[in-house]
Amino acid sequence: MELQLNLANLHADSVGAAGVTAALLKDAAAAAVRALQVLLENPHGWPLGWLNLQARRSELPRVMSTLDAVADVETLVSIGMGGSGLGTRALAALFAECIGPGHYLGPSGQRLVVLDNLDDENTAAVASMVCGRRTALNPVSKSGTTLETMANFVTLLNWLGERAEVVVTTGEAEGPLGRFAAATGSPLLPVPADVGGRFSVLTGVGFFPLAFLGLSVDALLAGAEEARELLLTADAGKNPALQLAAHLFALATQRGIPQLVFMPYSERMYDLGRWWVQLVAESLGKRQRLSGGIAPTGLTPLVALGPSDQHSILQLLLEGPADKVVSLVEVETPPASAGTIGDPPPELSAFGYLRGKSIHDIVRAELNGTRGSLTNQGRPNYTLTFPRISPEALGEIILLPEIVVGLLGVMLDVNPFDQPAVNEGKELARKLLGAG
Numbered sequence: 001m002e003l004q005l006n007l008a009n010l011h012a013d014s015v016g017a018a019g020v021t022a023a024l025l026k027d028a029a030a031a032a033v034r035a036l037q038v039l040l041e042n043p044h045g046w047p048l049g050w051l052n053l054q055a056r057r058s059e060l061p062r063v064m065s066t067l068d069a070v071a072d073v074e075t076l077v078s079i080g081m082g083g084s085g086l087g088t089r090a091l092a093a094l095f096a097e098c099i100g101p102g103h104y105l106g107p108s109g110q111r112l113v114v115l116d117n118l119d120d121e122n123t124a125a126v127a128s129m130v131c132g133r134r135t136a137l138n139p140v141s142k143s144g145t146t147l148e149t150m151a152n153f154v155t156l157l158n159w160l161g162e163r164a165e166v167v168v169t170t171g172e173a174e175g176p177l178g179r180f181a182a183a184t185g186s187p188l189l190p191v192p193a194d195v196g197g198r199f200s201v202l203t204g205v206g207f208f209p210l211a212f213l214g215l216s217v218d219a220l221l222a223g224a225e226e227a228r229e230l231l232l233t234a235d236a237g238k239n240p241a242l243q244l245a246a247h248l249f250a251l252a253t254q255r256g257i258p259q260l261v262f263m264p265y266s267e268r269m270y271d272l273g274r275w276w277v278q279l280v281a282e283s284l285g286k287r288q289r290l291s292g293g294i295a296p297t298g299l300t301p302l303v304a305l306g307p308s309d310q311h312s313i314l315q316l317l318l319e320g321p322a323d324k325v326v327s328l329v330e331v332e333t334p335p336a337s338a339g340t341i342g343d344p345p346p347e348l349s350a351f352g353y354l355r356g357k358s359i360h361d362i363v364r365a366e367l368n369g370t371r372g373s374l375t376n377q378g379r380p381n382y383t384l385t386f387p388r389i390s391p392e393a394l395g396e397i398i399l400l401p402e403i404v405v406g407l408l409g410v411m412l413d414v415n416p417f418d419q420p421a422v423n424e425g426k427e428l429a430r431k432l433l434g435a436g
Helices: 012-018 022-041 053-057 060-069 086-095 120-130 147-163 176-184 204-213 217-231 240-254 267-284 314-319 346-354 359-376 391-411 420-432
Strands: 004-006 075-079 097-100 103-105 111-115 135-141 168-170 188-190 259-264 286-288 294-297 300-303 324-333 381-388
Touching (some): 004 240, 022 240, 022 391, 053 217, 060 188, 060 204, 060 217, 075 120, 075 204, 086 103, 086 111, 086 204, 086 391, 120 147, 135 147, 135 204, 168 176, 168 204, 188 204, 204 217, 217 240, 217 391, 240 391, 267 300, 314 359, 324 359, 359 381
Parallel strands (some): 075 111, 075 135, 135 168, 168 188, 259 300, 259 324, 324 381
Antiparallel strands (some): 004 381, 097 103, 103 111, 286 294
Protein backbone atom coordinates (compact mmCIF):
# COMPACT_ATOMS: atom_id res chain seq x y z
CA MET A 1 0.00 0.00 0.00
CA GLU A 2 1.07 3.58 -0.69
CA LEU A 3 -0.72 4.92 2.39
CA GLN A 4 1.24 4.93 5.64
CA LEU A 5 -0.38 4.62 9.06
CA ASN A 6 1.44 5.69 12.24
CA LEU A 7 -0.43 4.63 15.40
CA ALA A 8 2.37 5.22 17.93
CA ASN A 9 0.64 8.18 19.59
CA LEU A 10 -2.36 6.04 20.49
CA HIS A 11 -0.23 4.07 22.98
CA ALA A 12 0.09 4.65 26.70
CA ASP A 13 3.86 5.04 26.46
CA SER A 14 3.29 8.12 24.26
CA VAL A 15 0.16 9.77 25.70
CA GLY A 16 -0.09 8.28 29.16
CA ALA A 17 -3.27 7.00 30.79
CA ALA A 18 -5.48 7.86 27.80
CA GLY A 19 -3.54 5.52 25.51
CA VAL A 20 -3.89 1.79 24.98
CA THR A 21 -1.67 -0.70 26.76
CA ALA A 22 -0.22 -3.85 25.26
CA ALA A 23 -2.75 -5.96 27.18
CA LEU A 24 -5.73 -3.93 25.96
CA LEU A 25 -4.43 -3.98 22.42
CA LYS A 26 -3.93 -7.74 22.48
CA ASP A 27 -7.59 -8.32 23.41
CA ALA A 28 -8.84 -5.73 20.91
CA ALA A 29 -6.73 -7.19 18.10
CA ALA A 30 -8.17 -10.63 18.78
CA ALA A 31 -11.68 -9.13 18.62
CA ALA A 32 -10.80 -7.44 15.32
CA VAL A 33 -9.59 -10.73 13.83
CA ARG A 34 -12.87 -12.39 14.88
CA ALA A 35 -14.79 -9.49 13.32
CA LEU A 36 -12.90 -9.93 10.05
CA GLN A 37 -13.91 -13.58 10.01
CA VAL A 38 -17.56 -12.53 10.40
CA LEU A 39 -17.24 -10.18 7.44
CA LEU A 40 -15.60 -12.84 5.27
CA GLU A 41 -18.16 -15.52 6.19
CA ASN A 42 -21.07 -13.03 6.22
CA PRO A 43 -23.56 -15.10 8.26
CA HIS A 44 -25.92 -12.10 8.47
CA GLY A 45 -26.30 -11.76 4.70
CA TRP A 46 -25.03 -8.19 4.72
CA PRO A 47 -24.51 -6.26 1.44
CA LEU A 48 -20.77 -6.82 1.07
CA GLY A 49 -20.47 -6.49 -2.69
CA TRP A 50 -18.12 -3.55 -2.20
CA LEU A 51 -15.50 -6.15 -1.22
CA ASN A 52 -16.05 -8.06 -4.47
CA LEU A 53 -13.72 -5.94 -6.56
CA GLN A 54 -13.66 -8.45 -9.40
CA ALA A 55 -17.37 -7.84 -9.86
CA ARG A 56 -16.78 -4.09 -9.69
CA ARG A 57 -14.15 -4.40 -12.43
CA SER A 58 -16.72 -6.12 -14.62
CA GLU A 59 -18.76 -2.89 -14.49
CA LEU A 60 -16.05 -0.81 -16.15
CA PRO A 61 -16.81 -1.70 -19.82
CA ARG A 62 -20.41 -0.56 -19.38
CA VAL A 63 -19.26 2.62 -17.67
CA MET A 64 -16.83 3.41 -20.49
CA SER A 65 -19.36 2.70 -23.23
CA THR A 66 -21.81 5.01 -21.47
CA LEU A 67 -19.08 7.62 -21.33
CA ASP A 68 -18.80 7.38 -25.12
CA ALA A 69 -22.49 8.25 -25.35
CA VAL A 70 -21.82 11.66 -23.76
CA ALA A 71 -18.54 12.34 -25.53
CA ASP A 72 -19.73 15.75 -26.78
CA VAL A 73 -20.87 16.90 -23.35
CA GLU A 74 -19.04 19.79 -21.69
CA THR A 75 -20.63 19.60 -18.22
CA LEU A 76 -21.92 16.66 -16.22
CA VAL A 77 -24.15 17.28 -13.21
CA SER A 78 -24.14 14.27 -10.89
CA ILE A 79 -27.18 14.50 -8.61
CA GLY A 80 -27.32 12.34 -5.50
CA MET A 81 -27.63 12.46 -1.74
CA GLY A 82 -25.43 10.96 0.95
CA GLY A 83 -23.43 8.02 -0.37
CA SER A 84 -24.64 8.76 -3.90
CA GLY A 85 -22.64 11.99 -3.94
CA LEU A 86 -20.21 12.29 -1.04
CA GLY A 87 -17.75 9.67 -2.27
CA THR A 88 -17.71 11.08 -5.79
CA ARG A 89 -17.18 14.56 -4.42
CA ALA A 90 -14.35 13.38 -2.16
CA LEU A 91 -12.38 11.76 -4.97
CA ALA A 92 -13.11 14.56 -7.45
CA ALA A 93 -11.69 17.08 -4.98
CA LEU A 94 -8.53 15.00 -4.59
CA PHE A 95 -8.01 14.48 -8.30
CA ALA A 96 -9.20 17.59 -10.11
CA GLU A 97 -9.10 21.37 -9.82
CA CYS A 98 -11.86 22.59 -7.52
CA ILE A 99 -13.42 25.74 -9.02
CA GLY A 100 -16.18 26.11 -6.41
CA PRO A 101 -18.02 24.00 -3.85
CA GLY A 102 -18.92 20.79 -5.65
CA HIS A 103 -17.57 22.10 -8.97
CA TYR A 104 -14.50 20.44 -10.53
CA LEU A 105 -12.49 20.96 -13.70
CA GLY A 106 -10.75 18.02 -15.31
CA PRO A 107 -7.40 18.12 -17.13
CA SER A 108 -9.03 18.44 -20.55
CA GLY A 109 -11.59 21.03 -19.55
CA GLN A 110 -14.38 18.67 -18.51
CA ARG A 111 -16.60 20.18 -15.82
CA LEU A 112 -18.22 18.03 -13.14
CA VAL A 113 -20.82 19.40 -10.75
CA VAL A 114 -21.79 17.22 -7.79
CA LEU A 115 -25.18 18.39 -6.54
CA ASP A 116 -25.54 16.61 -3.20
CA ASN A 117 -27.83 18.89 -1.23
CA LEU A 118 -31.25 20.44 -1.65
CA ASP A 119 -30.97 24.21 -1.51
CA ASP A 120 -33.05 26.51 -3.70
CA GLU A 121 -30.32 29.09 -4.23
CA ASN A 122 -27.66 26.51 -5.05
CA THR A 123 -29.89 24.61 -7.49
CA ALA A 124 -30.80 27.89 -9.19
CA ALA A 125 -27.11 28.74 -9.54
CA VAL A 126 -26.36 25.35 -11.12
CA ALA A 127 -29.33 25.74 -13.46
CA SER A 128 -28.10 29.16 -14.60
CA MET A 129 -24.57 27.83 -15.05
CA VAL A 130 -25.51 24.85 -17.24
CA CYS A 131 -27.90 26.72 -19.51
CA GLY A 132 -26.12 27.28 -22.79
CA ARG A 133 -23.61 24.50 -22.11
CA ARG A 134 -23.62 21.01 -23.56
CA THR A 135 -24.84 19.32 -20.38
CA ALA A 136 -25.68 15.83 -19.17
CA LEU A 137 -27.59 15.07 -16.00
CA ASN A 138 -26.72 12.01 -13.93
CA PRO A 139 -29.37 11.36 -11.25
CA VAL A 140 -28.04 8.76 -8.79
CA SER A 141 -30.41 6.91 -6.46
CA LYS A 142 -30.29 3.23 -5.61
CA SER A 143 -34.02 3.15 -4.90
CA GLY A 144 -34.90 5.66 -7.61
CA THR A 145 -37.13 7.44 -5.11
CA THR A 146 -34.79 9.76 -3.15
CA LEU A 147 -36.85 12.91 -2.63
CA GLU A 148 -34.04 15.46 -2.74
CA THR A 149 -32.38 13.85 -5.76
CA MET A 150 -35.62 13.77 -7.72
CA ALA A 151 -36.45 17.39 -6.84
CA ASN A 152 -33.06 18.60 -8.12
CA PHE A 153 -33.21 16.35 -11.19
CA VAL A 154 -36.70 17.40 -12.29
CA THR A 155 -35.86 21.07 -11.70
CA LEU A 156 -32.75 20.92 -13.91
CA LEU A 157 -34.51 18.79 -16.48
CA ASN A 158 -37.22 21.45 -16.78
CA TRP A 159 -34.59 24.17 -17.15
CA LEU A 160 -32.68 22.34 -19.85
CA GLY A 161 -35.58 20.73 -21.67
CA GLU A 162 -34.71 18.75 -24.80
CA ARG A 163 -31.12 19.95 -24.67
CA ALA A 164 -30.35 17.72 -21.69
CA GLU A 165 -28.80 14.33 -22.05
CA VAL A 166 -29.44 12.00 -19.15
CA VAL A 167 -27.53 9.04 -17.73
CA VAL A 168 -29.45 7.30 -14.93
CA THR A 169 -27.70 5.44 -12.12
CA THR A 170 -30.11 3.33 -10.09
CA GLY A 171 -30.53 -0.08 -8.52
CA GLU A 172 -34.21 -0.49 -9.39
CA ALA A 173 -34.91 -0.93 -13.10
CA GLU A 174 -38.63 -0.97 -12.29
CA GLY A 175 -38.42 2.08 -10.00
CA PRO A 176 -39.22 5.64 -11.08
CA LEU A 177 -35.72 6.43 -12.40
CA GLY A 178 -35.51 3.07 -14.14
CA ARG A 179 -38.86 3.66 -15.83
CA PHE A 180 -37.72 7.13 -16.88
CA ALA A 181 -34.59 5.67 -18.48
CA ALA A 182 -36.61 3.05 -20.34
CA ALA A 183 -39.16 5.58 -21.59
CA THR A 184 -36.58 8.13 -22.78
CA GLY A 185 -33.92 5.73 -24.03
CA SER A 186 -31.42 7.16 -21.54
CA PRO A 187 -28.43 4.98 -20.62
CA LEU A 188 -28.81 3.23 -17.26
CA LEU A 189 -25.94 2.26 -14.99
CA PRO A 190 -26.95 -0.23 -12.28
CA VAL A 191 -26.20 0.18 -8.58
CA PRO A 192 -25.35 -3.36 -7.41
CA ALA A 193 -27.99 -4.84 -5.10
CA ASP A 194 -25.30 -6.01 -2.71
CA VAL A 195 -23.68 -2.57 -2.21
CA GLY A 196 -25.11 0.06 0.13
CA GLY A 197 -25.04 3.73 -0.76
CA ARG A 198 -22.22 4.88 1.52
CA PHE A 199 -20.05 1.99 0.26
CA SER A 200 -20.84 2.59 -3.42
CA VAL A 201 -18.16 4.99 -4.67
CA LEU A 202 -16.16 2.10 -6.20
CA THR A 203 -19.11 1.17 -8.42
CA GLY A 204 -20.79 2.89 -11.34
CA VAL A 205 -22.01 5.47 -8.83
CA GLY A 206 -18.53 6.95 -8.66
CA PHE A 207 -16.89 5.40 -11.70
CA PHE A 208 -19.03 7.24 -14.27
CA PRO A 209 -18.70 10.87 -13.07
CA LEU A 210 -15.05 10.38 -12.13
CA ALA A 211 -14.23 8.86 -15.52
CA PHE A 212 -16.02 11.79 -17.18
CA LEU A 213 -13.76 14.12 -15.19
CA GLY A 214 -10.71 12.29 -16.54
CA LEU A 215 -9.71 10.14 -13.56
CA SER A 216 -8.42 6.69 -14.48
CA VAL A 217 -11.05 4.53 -12.81
CA ASP A 218 -9.04 1.49 -13.87
CA ALA A 219 -6.09 2.72 -11.77
CA LEU A 220 -8.45 3.73 -8.96
CA LEU A 221 -9.83 0.21 -8.81
CA ALA A 222 -6.34 -1.29 -9.19
CA GLY A 223 -5.23 0.55 -6.05
CA ALA A 224 -8.18 -0.88 -4.13
CA GLU A 225 -7.52 -4.36 -5.53
CA GLU A 226 -3.89 -4.27 -4.49
CA ALA A 227 -4.80 -3.09 -0.99
CA ARG A 228 -7.61 -5.63 -0.59
CA GLU A 229 -5.32 -8.61 -0.11
CA LEU A 230 -3.46 -6.92 2.74
CA LEU A 231 -6.59 -5.45 4.33
CA LEU A 232 -8.34 -8.82 4.47
CA THR A 233 -5.45 -10.84 5.88
CA ALA A 234 -6.07 -12.20 9.37
CA ASP A 235 -2.59 -11.23 10.56
CA ALA A 236 -3.10 -8.31 12.96
CA GLY A 237 0.62 -7.61 12.87
CA LYS A 238 0.50 -6.82 9.15
CA ASN A 239 -3.06 -5.67 8.42
CA PRO A 240 -3.48 -1.88 8.98
CA ALA A 241 -7.29 -2.18 8.99
CA LEU A 242 -7.17 -4.65 11.88
CA GLN A 243 -4.64 -2.48 13.69
CA LEU A 244 -6.67 0.72 13.37
CA ALA A 245 -9.96 -0.97 14.28
CA ALA A 246 -8.37 -2.57 17.35
CA HIS A 247 -6.93 0.75 18.56
CA LEU A 248 -10.16 2.71 18.04
CA PHE A 249 -12.25 -0.03 19.69
CA ALA A 250 -9.99 -0.16 22.75
CA LEU A 251 -9.99 3.63 23.08
CA ALA A 252 -13.78 3.80 22.82
CA THR A 253 -14.66 0.91 25.11
CA GLN A 254 -11.80 0.95 27.61
CA ARG A 255 -10.71 4.58 27.70
CA GLY A 256 -14.02 6.37 27.15
CA ILE A 257 -12.91 8.05 23.91
CA PRO A 258 -15.77 7.60 21.41
CA GLN A 259 -15.25 10.73 19.27
CA LEU A 260 -13.11 10.59 16.15
CA VAL A 261 -11.71 13.75 14.56
CA PHE A 262 -10.52 13.53 10.95
CA MET A 263 -8.14 16.47 10.41
CA PRO A 264 -6.44 16.65 7.02
CA TYR A 265 -3.75 19.24 6.38
CA SER A 266 -4.88 19.66 2.78
CA GLU A 267 -7.99 21.44 1.53
CA ARG A 268 -8.36 18.79 -1.16
CA MET A 269 -9.10 16.26 1.57
CA TYR A 270 -11.86 18.11 3.37
CA ASP A 271 -14.59 16.43 1.29
CA LEU A 272 -12.95 13.08 2.01
CA GLY A 273 -13.59 13.92 5.66
CA ARG A 274 -17.28 14.59 4.91
CA TRP A 275 -17.59 11.17 3.25
CA TRP A 276 -15.81 9.60 6.22
CA VAL A 277 -18.24 11.29 8.63
CA GLN A 278 -21.20 9.68 6.88
CA LEU A 279 -19.47 6.31 6.73
CA VAL A 280 -18.77 6.27 10.48
CA ALA A 281 -21.96 7.92 11.75
CA GLU A 282 -24.51 6.07 9.63
CA SER A 283 -22.76 2.73 10.01
CA LEU A 284 -22.07 2.72 13.75
CA GLY A 285 -24.79 4.87 15.30
CA LYS A 286 -27.30 2.13 16.20
CA ARG A 287 -29.42 1.03 19.14
CA GLN A 288 -30.30 -2.52 18.07
CA ARG A 289 -27.60 -4.99 19.04
CA LEU A 290 -26.75 -8.00 16.89
CA SER A 291 -26.88 -10.16 19.99
CA GLY A 292 -30.37 -8.88 20.84
CA GLY A 293 -31.73 -6.08 22.94
CA ILE A 294 -31.52 -2.32 22.75
CA ALA A 295 -28.42 -0.38 23.79
CA PRO A 296 -27.66 2.85 21.90
CA THR A 297 -24.06 2.88 20.73
CA GLY A 298 -21.79 4.49 18.18
CA LEU A 299 -18.70 6.56 17.53
CA THR A 300 -19.11 10.26 16.78
CA PRO A 301 -17.10 11.51 13.77
CA LEU A 302 -16.02 15.12 13.30
CA VAL A 303 -14.05 16.72 10.49
CA ALA A 304 -11.61 19.62 10.84
CA LEU A 305 -9.13 21.25 8.46
CA GLY A 306 -5.53 22.06 9.27
CA PRO A 307 -3.93 24.50 9.69
CA SER A 308 -7.14 26.58 9.55
CA ASP A 309 -8.93 24.82 12.40
CA GLN A 310 -5.93 25.14 14.67
CA HIS A 311 -7.54 28.54 15.23
CA SER A 312 -10.91 27.04 16.18
CA ILE A 313 -11.33 23.44 17.31
CA LEU A 314 -7.76 22.76 18.44
CA GLN A 315 -8.28 24.53 21.77
CA LEU A 316 -11.12 22.09 22.51
CA LEU A 317 -9.03 19.11 21.42
CA LEU A 318 -6.18 20.11 23.73
CA GLU A 319 -7.99 21.28 26.86
CA GLY A 320 -11.60 20.18 26.49
CA PRO A 321 -13.07 16.80 27.48
CA ALA A 322 -10.57 14.01 26.87
CA ASP A 323 -13.01 12.06 24.70
CA LYS A 324 -11.55 12.52 21.23
CA VAL A 325 -8.91 10.78 19.13
CA VAL A 326 -7.47 12.85 16.30
CA SER A 327 -6.50 11.52 12.89
CA LEU A 328 -3.95 13.84 11.28
CA VAL A 329 -3.79 13.40 7.51
CA GLU A 330 -0.89 14.67 5.43
CA VAL A 331 0.32 14.66 1.83
CA GLU A 332 4.09 14.43 1.48
CA THR A 333 4.15 15.74 -2.10
CA PRO A 334 1.30 18.12 -2.97
CA PRO A 335 0.02 18.21 -6.57
CA ALA A 336 0.96 21.88 -6.97
CA SER A 337 3.12 24.49 -5.26
CA ALA A 338 3.28 28.27 -5.09
CA GLY A 339 7.08 28.02 -4.94
CA THR A 340 9.42 29.21 -2.22
CA ILE A 341 8.93 32.38 -0.26
CA GLY A 342 11.24 35.27 -1.09
CA ASP A 343 12.48 38.21 0.96
CA PRO A 344 9.72 39.89 3.00
CA PRO A 345 9.35 43.70 2.97
CA PRO A 346 11.43 45.54 5.59
CA GLU A 347 8.32 46.08 7.72
CA LEU A 348 7.90 42.28 7.89
CA SER A 349 11.53 41.43 8.52
CA ALA A 350 10.53 39.46 11.63
CA PHE A 351 9.32 36.80 9.20
CA GLY A 352 12.66 36.48 7.48
CA TYR A 353 12.88 32.91 8.78
CA LEU A 354 10.30 31.98 6.11
CA ARG A 355 12.74 32.87 3.32
CA GLY A 356 13.38 29.90 1.04
CA LYS A 357 10.57 27.83 2.54
CA SER A 358 7.40 26.78 0.73
CA ILE A 359 3.83 26.97 1.97
CA HIS A 360 3.95 23.17 2.18
CA ASP A 361 7.01 23.38 4.45
CA ILE A 362 5.03 25.60 6.81
CA VAL A 363 1.96 23.34 6.70
CA ARG A 364 4.07 20.30 7.60
CA ALA A 365 5.68 22.21 10.47
CA GLU A 366 2.22 23.15 11.74
CA LEU A 367 1.03 19.55 11.49
CA ASN A 368 4.08 18.35 13.41
CA GLY A 369 3.52 21.06 15.99
CA THR A 370 -0.12 20.01 16.43
CA ARG A 371 0.89 16.37 16.72
CA GLY A 372 3.49 17.21 19.36
CA SER A 373 1.07 19.39 21.31
CA LEU A 374 -1.66 16.72 21.31
CA THR A 375 0.85 14.12 22.45
CA ASN A 376 2.25 16.35 25.18
CA GLN A 377 -1.27 16.94 26.47
CA GLY A 378 -1.96 13.19 26.60
CA ARG A 379 -4.49 13.31 23.74
CA PRO A 380 -4.42 10.19 21.50
CA ASN A 381 -3.67 10.89 17.86
CA TYR A 382 -2.48 9.03 14.81
CA THR A 383 -1.20 10.03 11.38
CA LEU A 384 -2.27 8.89 7.93
CA THR A 385 0.26 9.85 5.25
CA PHE A 386 -0.20 10.03 1.49
CA PRO A 387 3.23 9.98 -0.17
CA ARG A 388 1.41 11.47 -3.18
CA ILE A 389 -2.14 11.82 -4.45
CA SER A 390 -2.51 9.17 -7.14
CA PRO A 391 -5.48 7.19 -8.48
CA GLU A 392 -4.05 4.08 -6.80
CA ALA A 393 -3.80 5.83 -3.41
CA LEU A 394 -7.39 7.04 -3.80
CA GLY A 395 -8.54 3.44 -4.15
CA GLU A 396 -6.71 2.60 -0.94
CA ILE A 397 -8.16 5.52 1.02
CA ILE A 398 -11.69 4.38 0.13
CA LEU A 399 -11.24 0.69 0.95
CA LEU A 400 -9.30 1.13 4.21
CA PRO A 401 -11.98 3.09 6.15
CA GLU A 402 -14.77 0.96 4.68
CA ILE A 403 -13.18 -2.20 6.08
CA VAL A 404 -12.31 -0.51 9.40
CA VAL A 405 -15.93 0.60 9.84
CA GLY A 406 -17.21 -2.87 8.96
CA LEU A 407 -14.90 -4.38 11.58
CA LEU A 408 -15.93 -1.83 14.21
CA GLY A 409 -19.60 -2.56 13.57
CA VAL A 410 -19.09 -6.23 14.39
CA MET A 411 -16.91 -5.40 17.39
CA LEU A 412 -19.54 -2.97 18.73
CA ASP A 413 -22.25 -5.61 18.17
CA VAL A 414 -24.27 -3.63 15.61
CA ASN A 415 -25.18 -3.95 11.94
CA PRO A 416 -22.93 -1.44 10.14
CA PHE A 417 -24.77 -1.80 6.83
CA ASP A 418 -28.26 -0.46 7.53
CA GLN A 419 -29.71 2.90 8.57
CA PRO A 420 -33.21 2.22 9.94
CA ALA A 421 -33.67 5.43 11.91
CA VAL A 422 -33.39 7.90 9.02
CA ASN A 423 -36.51 6.70 7.20
CA GLU A 424 -39.09 8.20 9.59
CA GLY A 425 -38.10 11.78 8.85
CA LYS A 426 -38.22 11.10 5.11
CA GLU A 427 -41.73 9.69 5.34
CA LEU A 428 -42.95 12.60 7.45
CA ALA A 429 -41.54 15.05 4.89
CA ARG A 430 -43.33 13.22 2.06
CA LYS A 431 -46.65 13.40 3.92
CA LEU A 432 -46.19 17.12 4.56
CA LEU A 433 -45.63 17.59 0.81
CA GLY A 434 -48.80 15.67 -0.02
CA ALA A 435 -47.34 12.39 -1.19
CA GLY A 436 -49.59 9.34 -0.93
